[in-house]
Amino acid sequence: MSEQHTEQKPEQKKLIFSGIQPTGTFTLGNYIGAIRNWKPLQEEYRCIYCVVDEHAITVKIDPAKLRQKTLEAYAQLLACGIDLEKSLLFIQSHVPTHAQLSWVLNCSAQFGELSRMTQFKDKSQKHPEDINAGLFDYPVLMAADILVYNADLVPVGADQMQHLELARTIARRFNSRYGELFTVPEGYVSPLGAKVMSLQDPTKKMSKSDENPNAVILILDDKDTIIRKCKRAVTDSGSEIKFQEGKDGINNLLTIYSAVTGKSIQDAEKEFDGQGYGTFKLAVGEAVADHLAPVREEYAKLIADKAYLKECYTRCGAEALRYSQRILNKVYRKIGFVASEIR
Numbered sequence: 096m097s098e099q100h101t102e103q104k105p106e107q108k109k110l111i112f113s114g115i116q117p118t119g120t121f122t123l124g125n126y127i128g129a130i131r132n133w134k135p136l137q138e139e140y141r142c143i144y145c146v147v148d149e150h151a152i153t154v155k156i157d158p159a160k161l162r163q164k165t166l167e168a169y170a171q172l173l174a175c176g177i178d179l180e181k182s183l184l185f186i187q188s189h190v191p192t193h194a195q196l197s198w199v200l201n202c203s204a205q206f207g208e209l210s211r212m213t214q215f216k217d218k219s220q221k222h223p224e225d226i227n228a229g230l231f232d233y234p235v236l237m238a239a240d241i242l243v244y245n246a247d248l249v250p251v252g253a254d255q256m257q258h259l260e261l262a263r264t265i266a267r268r269f270n271s272r273y274g275e276l277f278t279v280p281e282g283y284v285s286p287l288g289a290k291v292m293s294l295q296d297p298t299k300k301m302s303k304s305d306e307n308p309n310a311v312i313l314i315l316d317d318k319d320t321i322i323r324k325c326k327r328a329v330t331d332s333g334s335e336i337k338f339q340e341g342k343d344g345i346n347n348l349l350t351i352y353s354a355v356t357g358k359s360i361q362d363a364e365k366e367f368d369g370q371g372y373g374t375f376k377l378a379v380g381e382a383v384a385d386h387l388a389p390v391r392e393e394y395a396k397l398i399a400d401k402a403y404l405k406e407c408y409t410r411c412g413a414e415a416l417r418y419s420q421r422i423l424n425k426v427y428r429k430i431g432f433v434a435s436e437i438r
């Protein structure tokens with residue numbers, strides 16, 4: 096990938112960018128909605144993946160915890176199958192071009208647009224004591240992450256589509272004001288599991304920040320914990336294992352089962368036809384635990400080897416910087432900044 100990355104984008108392979116916040120151990124929602132898709136995409140696309148630590152400081156996080164979680168996030172992504180022979184995986188704050196482009200894009204983003212972002216509204220409600228400008232500006236940094244590589248495709252869960260739509264708007268606005276430069280990126284949302292729901296309130300998305308640990312399966316949870324959480328999952332009244340309107344709990348478990356086993360929802364329904372919720376929940380727990388076991392194993396090895404992790408994120412970060420610097424230089428030229436020998 097290295098040489099291609101310093102040259103113009105070749106026609107045949109499209110470029111993917113995606114990011115994830117290191118605010119905690121990844122959830123099954125992150126995994127099914129996003130990370131699980133990142134691995135197979137590597138076969139067809141040139142992929143750039145990023146641990147977005149700059150996004151993580153928009154809510155209060157202890158510095159020591161952020162440092163630790165960032166390394167853990169990096170190791171988790173490698174353990175999930177990100178292959179550095181095929182893709183770049185780095186830490187956002189190591190590549191300053193993201194923040195630099197973000198400032199420029201701020202001047203193409205409208206206050207009204209940012210005010211309408213549902214994630215901003217939710218997080219402001221959750222943290223009324225700290226509605227900082229970074230929280231408001233978060234989607235512009237996300238747009239910069241994507242546009243600074245001229246990415247074609249952005250694989251995300253459904254909750255990020257509003258931010259992606261804004262990135263597209265900003266790209267178009269910039270292009271029409273200064274002339275064509277940015278690729279307008281497409282979103283890629285997996286048809287299955289775009290929104291994995293909380294196990295305790297299946298009308299809410301499964302989220303790292305949920306205060307109830309039983310609501311969330313973490314990808315590093317051990318087998319017993321996963322099975323216990325699945326057994327306790329809130330399900331609806333009734334006894335049929337069928338995907339249907341209004342049965343959010345069972346629909347969520349069927350989606351999870353289907354995602355980790357590769358079976359279709361219909362086949363899963365047939366498999367559990369006539370069986371009770373108890374049997375089904377146990378089977379879901381076992382399937383999830385078996386699916387995640389190799390990730391846990393690989394993660395344990397990787398997190399113990401800090402020198403290897405450092406070598407990986409340093410090499411990938413340097414390459415991402417080289418690639419994105421060329422695009423940032425073009426942006427600076429277009430908007431009228433005087434050329435600098437320093438960059």
Ligand code: TYM
Nearest residue numbers: 113114115116124125128129237251252289290291300301
């Ligand atoms: P983050 O860190 O909240 O989540 C990472 C990815 O996981 C997906 N996801 C889910 N998918 C299905 N069900 C769920 N319950 C669930 N919870 C999370 C998210 O949609 C996301 O794809 N702003 C982004 C990070 C980011 C980014 C980017 C993404 C920063 N820059 C550029 C793409 C491109 C975020 O907070 O994701």
